[in-house]
Amino acid sequence: MLKSVLKLGVVPDIKNITLDFSYIDYVSKAIVLLFDKTKLINENHHIFNSQSTDMLELADIIRGLGYKINKIKFIDFMDYLMRSYDNDTETVSNVLTSIMGNSPNTTKIDVMQDRTSIILGRLGMVWPKLNDEYVGKMLEYCNKIKYFDGIYFDVVSN
Numbered sequence: 001m002l003k004s005v006l007k008l009g010v011v012p013d014i015k016n017i018t019l020d021f022s023y024i025d026y027v028s029k030a031i032v033l034l035f036d037k038t039k040l041i042n043e044n045h046h047i048f049n050s051q052s053t054d055m056l057e058l059a060d061i062i063r064g065l066g067y068k069i070n071k072i073k074f075i076d077f078m079d080y081l082m083r084s085y086d087n088d089t090e091t092v093s094n095v096l097t098s099i100m101g102n103s104p105n106t107t108k109i110d111v112m113q114d115r116t117s118i119i120l121g122r123l124g125m126v127w128p129k130l131n132d133e134y135v136g137k138m139l140e141y142c143n144k145i146k147y148f149d150g151i152y153f154d155v156v157s158n
């Protein structure tokens with residue numbers, strides 16, 4: 001999703017597109033904290049970051065790190081996706097999947113993890129909210145492994 005947002009350079013100006021960033025270090029920590037607790041045998045735990053972020057927050061963070069991301073009206077955004085579809089089906093599909101998963105015309109399944117979060121909190125683990133430090137590390141790593149090679153996106157020079 002991060003690659004798709006950077007590649008498009010635009011996001012819709014609506015707040016209800018939520019994203020989940022579950023950092024692997026925290027997922028691993030949660031598994032280790034839960035796996036050997038005798039009182040938690042034969043229970044299901046839903047391990048993901050309970051601190052969701054919306055796409056506008058992500059765009060603000062990315063912009064603050066020097067990347068060019070514009071917020072545009074939803075109708076203009078959908079027009080942009082339609083014009084881009086033939087040239088970049090994968091990117092458009094990734095973004096549409098995220099957006100339509102939050103549409104009122106789809107069945108939304110909310111996985112409840114309140115109990116898991118409470119247990120993890122009692123074990124000393126709190127999920128961090130997405131911030132510029134985490135996004136910066138993700139972008140740095142993506143650039144290091146050349147994940148963004150072959151795509152063009154604008155970086156604002158300082």
